[in-house]
Amino acid sequence: xxxxxxxxxxxxxxxxxxxxxxxxxxxxxxxxxxxxxxxxxxxxxxxxxxxxxxxxxxxxxxxxxxxxxxxxxxxxxxxxxxxxxxxxxxxxxxxxxxxxxxxxxxxxxxxxxxxxxxxxxxxxxxxxxxxxxxxxxxxxxxxxxxxxxxxxxxxxxxxxxxxxxxxxxxxxxxxxxxxxxxxxxxxxxxxxxxxxxxxxxxxxxxxxxxxxxxxxxxxxxxxxxxxxxxxxxxxxxxxxxxxxxxxxxxxxxxxxxxxxxxxxxxxxxxxxxxxxxxxxxxxxxxxxxxxxxxxxxxxxxxxxxxxxxxxxxxxxxxxxxxxxxxxxxxxxxxxxxxxxxxxxxxxxxxxxxxxxxxxxxxxxxxxxxxxxxxxxxxxxxxxxxxxxxxxxxxxxxxxxxxxx
Amino acid sequence: xxxxxxxxxxxxxxxxxxxxxxxxxxxxxxxxxxxxxxxxxxxxxxxxxxxxxxxxxxxxxxxxxxxxxxxxxxxxxxxxxxxxxxxxxxxxxxxxxxxxxxxxxxxxxxxxxxxxxxxxxxxxxxxxxxxxxxxxxxxxxxxxxxxxxxxxxxxxxxxxxxxxxxxxxxxxxxxxxxxxxxxxxxxxxxxxxxxxxxxxxxxxxxxxxxxxxxxxxxxxxxxxxxxxxxxxxxxxxxxxxxxxxxxxxxxxxxxxxxxxxxxxxxxxxxxxxxxxxxxxxxxxxxxxxxxxxxxxxxxxxxxxxxxxxxxxxxxxxxxxxxxxxxxxxxxxxxxxxxxxxxxxxxxxxxxxxxxxxxxxxxxxxxxxxxxxxxxxxxxxxxxxxxxxxxxxxxxxxxxxxxxx
Numbered sequence: 001x002x003x004x005x006x007x008x009x010x011x012x013x014x015x016x017x018x019x020x021x022x023x024x025x026x027x028x029x030x031x032x033x034x035x036x037x038x039x040x041x042x043x044x045x046x047x048x049x050x051x052x053x054x055x056x057x058x059x060x061x062x063x064x065x066x067x068x069x070x071x072x073x074x075x076x077x078x079x080x081x082x083x084x085x086x087x088x089x090x091x092x093x094x095x096x097x098x099x100x101x102x103x104x105x106x107x108x109x110x111x112x113x114x115x116x117x118x119x120x121x122x123x124x125x126x127x128x129x130x131x132x133x134x135x136x137x138x139x140x141x142x143x144x145x146x147x148x149x150x151x152x153x154x155x156x157x158x159x160x161x162x163x164x165x166x167x168x169x170x171x172x173x174x175x176x177x178x179x180x181x182x183x184x185x186x187x188x189x190x191x192x193x194x195x196x197x198x199x200x201x202x203x204x205x206x207x208x209x210x211x212x213x214x215x216x217x218x219x220x221x222x223x224x225x226x227x228x229x230x231x232x233x234x235x236x237x238x239x240x241x242x243x244x245x246x247x248x249x250x251x252x253x254x255x256x257x258x259x260x261x262x263x264x265x266x267x268x269x270x271x272x273x274x275x276x277x278x279x280x281x282x283x284x285x286x287x288x289x290x291x292x293x294x295x296x297x298x299x300x301x302x303x304x305x306x307x308x309x310x311x312x313x314x315x316x317x318x319x320x321x322x323x324x325x326x327x328x329x330x331x332x333x334x335x336x337x338x339x340x341x342x343x344x345x346x347x348x349x350x351x352x353x354x355x356x357x358x359x360x361x362x363x364x365x366x367x368x369x370x371x372x373x374x375x376x377x378x379x380x381x382x383x384x385x386x387x388x389x390x391x392x393x394x395x396x397x398x399x400x401x402x403x404x
Numbered sequence: 405x406x407x408x409x410x411x412x413x414x415x416x417x418x419x420x421x422x423x424x425x426x427x428x429x430x431x432x433x434x435x436x437x438x439x440x441x442x443x444x445x446x447x448x449x450x451x452x453x454x455x456x457x458x459x460x461x462x463x464x465x466x467x468x469x470x471x472x473x474x475x476x477x478x479x480x481x482x483x484x485x486x487x488x489x490x491x492x493x494x495x496x497x498x499x500x501x502x503x504x505x506x507x508x509x510x511x512x513x514x515x516x517x518x519x520x521x522x523x524x525x526x527x528x529x530x531x532x533x534x535x536x537x538x539x540x541x542x543x544x545x546x547x548x549x550x551x552x553x554x555x556x557x558x559x560x561x562x563x564x565x566x567x568x569x570x571x572x573x574x575x576x577x578x579x580x581x582x583x584x585x586x587x588x589x590x591x592x593x594x595x596x597x598x599x600x601x602x603x604x605x606x607x608x609x610x611x612x613x614x615x616x617x618x619x620x621x622x623x624x625x626x627x628x629x630x631x632x633x634x635x636x637x638x639x640x641x642x643x644x645x646x647x648x649x650x651x652x653x654x655x656x657x658x659x660x661x662x663x664x665x666x667x668x669x670x671x672x673x674x675x676x677x678x679x680x681x682x683x684x685x686x687x688x689x690x691x692x693x694x695x696x697x698x699x700x701x702x703x704x705x706x707x708x709x710x711x712x713x714x715x716x717x718x719x720x721x722x723x724x725x726x727x728x729x730x731x732x733x734x735x736x737x738x739x740x741x742x743x744x745x746x747x748x749x750x751x752x753x754x755x756x757x758x759x760x761x762x763x764x765x766x767x768x769x770x771x772x773x774x775x776x777x778x779x780x781x782x783x784x785x786x787x788x789x790x791x792x793x794x795x796x797x798x799x800x801x802x803x804x805x806x807x808x
Contacts, residue, residue, distance in 0.1 A: 071475035
């Protein structure tokens with residue numbers, strides 16, 4: 001078996017943890033498996049490097065920032081190779097240049113293009129554990145790039161695809177993917193399996209253990225991911241294309257406080273109004289989530305939508321700038337005290353009644369619904385932030401997620 | 405003009421010093437020159453990385469050690485590029501991969517083979533200051549290597565040669581090359597010029613501001629080096645092939661305490677004895693410096709030689725192991741309390757009497773000479789360590805080096 005194992009920054013934060021990871025990988029190796037390890041930068045190192053850079057230049061070039069940050073993973077992988085060597089196992093560390101991890105030139109947020117697996121195969125054939133820098137790549141002009149958030153997970157999945165690995169294990173500090181955040185919903189339960197699509201919905205809803213790009217890549221290349229804990233030997237959660245037919249209607253409940261609602265009131269009821277509105281935001285790379293349009297009494301219409309809370313002020317500024325010119329609306333209001341609650345499940349595609357049961361649960365819990373959004377495998381309601389915990393527990397219970 | 409400037413670790417140890425170096429380079433750039441900057445790792449970073457490694461593996465593989473250490477210079481160069489950018493000048497940092505700094509695979513002590521200057525030229529043509537990692541290279545299999553002691557100076561000279569630079573400036577914390585160590589000889593004076601050969605002798609004698617490999621490379625490719633201070637704008641010392649005809653007989657006095665004397669007493673007086681003796685040491689990469697052979701009264705001979713003090717114990721061990729077998733000598737003695745004093749000067753090639761004047765100076769200063777060694781441009785005497793300071797001052801005065 002060829003196994004790709006990815007460990008995050010906290011898993012390699014100090015000597016003790018480095019050896020813990022090394023031992024875990026060696027255990028797999030001694031069973032006769034080929035082992036590829038993907039590592040992030042140690043603990044807070046990336047943050048420290050960013051602080052050093054910002055101290056020198058508050059607005060550093062992204063190209064140079066990536067040049068700086070890629071030293072972080074290189075430090076991790078070389079120390080890991082030394083640790084394995086100390087434990088008597090041959091290991092070799094490789095960085096993005098050495099494994100030819102080709103990406104686009106979008107510094108700080110590059111996309112993987114191609115991996116040349118030849119070097120890795122050669123080292124594996126020599127019975128070495130191969131330790132590879134996550135998060136980083138090189139562009140066509142030999143500049144370093146980084147992959148942005150969730151980068152090391154994406155590296156691991158890409159390597160698993162390129163090497164046609166038998167398994168891709170992402171190690172985290174939780175046991176796997178849960179039916180809800182256990183800190184909020186006490187009865188939350190670890191899932192044994194979840195589909196790519198469900199994982200994508202959960203990730204985009206802020207409940208994600210895995211970043212969307214990593215899951216998208218896994219889906220595209222059919223790489224089965226196992227999310228499991230680096231602290232114990234529990235089975236973890238398998239992320240794959242299809243799960244058992246008998247699986248539940250709903251796999252999980254996600255809550256997200258990182259949302260704000262903007263209401264554009266009194267727009268002229270003419271074609272092209274919505275286009276203009278959202279085009280202004282798109283031009284500034286502001287993503288809009290749930291959208292609701294309602295017709296006002298005086299021949300005008302109102303459009304409400306949610307955005308990530310951190311870009312809410314910027315969105316308001318942009319819209320205010322165009323309020324009297326292209327938008328021609330009466331007022332624009334911002335509400336930052338909202339939250340999103342969603343139930344996600346591949347099973348609901350063929351099941352009516354999921355949305356109704358969700359609304360009923362909110363009603364029973366005395367939670368007022370402000371907006372609604374549904375997709376094939378998701379029902380989302382926008383509520384007041386103060387009701388979030390109650391709403392999540394109500395949904396979790398309504399779909400019987402706590403029971404095994 | 406194309407100018408290569410090299411700054412050591414102390415020159416980039418913190419934000420303030422990084423900006424100081426950046427300003428200095430920008431000054432040159434604004435005169436219309438093309439500027440290539442070579443940097444070492446910041447301050448104590450290399451030491452810290454080594455400590456981290458040894459904590460994990462007391463005997464880390466050299467390949468992984470180089471993988472770890474090369475992050476040091478990469479950190480320096482990216483931060484420097486950010487600093488220049490903050491000062492409004494376009495700059496780009498490049499590491500050993502990016503400039504294709506090809507070396508042998510001798511990890512921790514690799515030798516440069518070839519530099520592909522294309523990328524550097526392209527960046528210079530775009531009016532960027534190009535900042536390059538010193539000390540590091542890549543081998544034919546894309547592994548990182550490091551160049552060993554004096555590595556960054558060597559990188560600078562190699563780049564100057566590859567780019568056919570008009571100047572190669574090595575910045576240090578002293579004003580240049582002195583006639584003697586100013587801490588020992590109060591009247592020591594900075595030299596305006598010195599030849600490669602003199603510099604090589606001085607470097608090998610422990611007085612070197614520049615490492616031998618760097619000077620050898622400069623000599624081979626005719627790269628004129630300027631050694632100057634990063635703290636002021638003084639002229640520095642030019643290291644080149646030939647210096648003024650009227651120059652002094654002797655350029656400098658060097659003292660070296662890092663020496664030990666081993667006496668192998670009572671060897672059989674037969675051919676091949678010296679070969680066997682030094683071959684044992686050569687097999688363990690122990691370099692021998694001054695050698696003295698004398699014939700004993702009973703048909704045996706004694707061989708004395710000096711080695712670096714840190715390898716003296718190892719050398720003794722090796723010789724003791726062979727004492728009764730291949731060496732067949734009576735005893736082997738070690739004296740760690742010796743020192744070397746040398747006068748160096750290209751002018752002495754065509755001048756008799758230099759050695760005599762050196763011996764006279766030692767006699768006048770009441771310094772007993774234990775061994776003598778001479779080359780075309782050097783006279784070295786081995787003395788008791790306790791006499792070193794007196795001997796250096798005596799030699800400095802005898803050759804009138806303090807006077808301008």
